[in-house]
Amino acid sequence: IIAQQKGKNTKENILRNFGMPKAEGYRKALRIMKQAEKFKRPVICFVDTPGAFCGVEAEERGQGEAIAKNLLEMSNLKTPIISIVIGEGGSGGALGIAVADEVWMMENSIYSILSPEGFASILYKDSKKAKKAAEDMKITADNLFEFGIIDKIIEEPIEETHMDLESMCNDIRMHLHESIEKLKTKPIQMLLNDRYDKFRKMGEVQE
Template sequence: MSKATFTLDFEKPIQLLRDQLEELRKSSTESQMDVSAEIRAIEDKITETKKRIHAELTPWQKVQLARHPQRPYSLDYIGLLFEDFQELHGDRQFRDDRAIVGGTATFEGRPVMVIGQQKGRTTKENLARNFGCPNPEGYRKALRLMKMAEKFGMPVFCLIDTPGAYPGVGAEERHVAEAIAVNIREMSNLRVPIIATVIGEGGSGGALGIAVADRVLILQNAYYSVISPEGCAAILWKDRSHSARAAEALKITADKLLELGIVDEIVEEPLGGAHTDPASAGESLRAVLARQLEEVSGLSMDKMLDGRYGKFRKMGVFQEA
């Protein structure tokens, strides 16, 4: 992962304190003076400021955190959570889409299939991975791997992090909407446990193409939405500057999604966001994945499939007074 520091606007008070702390440590070393009390005071202030800021985050600020360029991506979590990962490539029809990665691995000693949407850290990587926006062959690769998992009785873990499926001419020519629709249909009936986790951005059908699961989890500062806040603002207010207003109206943050029954559990992140301590974020996710997998694996096949189908059928139901 990149070591360069990237600071969001609302993180600037924290960064200023960190800079003060670094300067104090540097001057202490040069002057050989004991300033441990002052250092502890600034460290305490950093923690207090973090707590205050992150307790009051707006939906738009959480969207910014979900997009943080230093946030752990799918391959980061795969490296933290799974062993013996063997990446498998290609959809056997057109080409390999690097915006989706997947392969066999072991999780807590059990063979599994893991599939994730992957962004790049640099401009070169982002171009290679299409900025995490899968083409139809990415969804067809994912489905091929899910069918392989079904054949060998391996649970499937999906890691969701995409602004949306790629909307380019080539993707439309190769039927991206059909590829997503087929995945939704086939995942509804896949005869192995499926656990999906939104680790960053959960953008529309691009996310749903690998998110039909027995359990849908979301990290504390991730979001899951039918449209991006910018896209919503452009449609409703004809102006992308209303993105913050759209983020509030869309109810796309983890707490709102849990209230609405769209997700099953929120995975807690380290104070400051997953990018501040990826290892801790990984351990939190590992514990939840292990528990959820045990629960789903204990169900009969009929009960598991009925629960998965019913879970998605009841979404969006409302009553008029």
């Protein structure tokens, strides 16, 4: 199990770098994935990040190369992979652990190339137009399921999810059990071919 973690307050956010992994974080994730492949264990990734860390030290440590290598290695990893966007799935920071046989989203999560504020600043030259940008970007679970970008939407309780965390976790556990058992029945080469076709078609949708 691989996850990105934010915090619940400013102190925790700073401690966890606001959920933005550095290059060594992606390399650590890949090491765990390769170990899972060796011992024939499925890989489960929980995605919650505004994007990969973009400081000077990230460039010095090879952030782009680390993410690119994850994309390459995950596309050929000989074990089932499921990635779940549980909050914010931003840019290559999210994609670095989201090349999977199945990509799911929590009902109220988002998954996008960058933040609506960043998109608005670039396209409209005004970050205050983030709401319009979010609508244009189609970043919600419903939008992405309709486009075939994701495979499943995990419904959330009417109350905030953290108010009924145990029930939510049990629901995810049930879905994971069903999907992993299904994926494990596929011959490895078929699994890899289907994963390749999935992301190839995703690229065609975006074009």
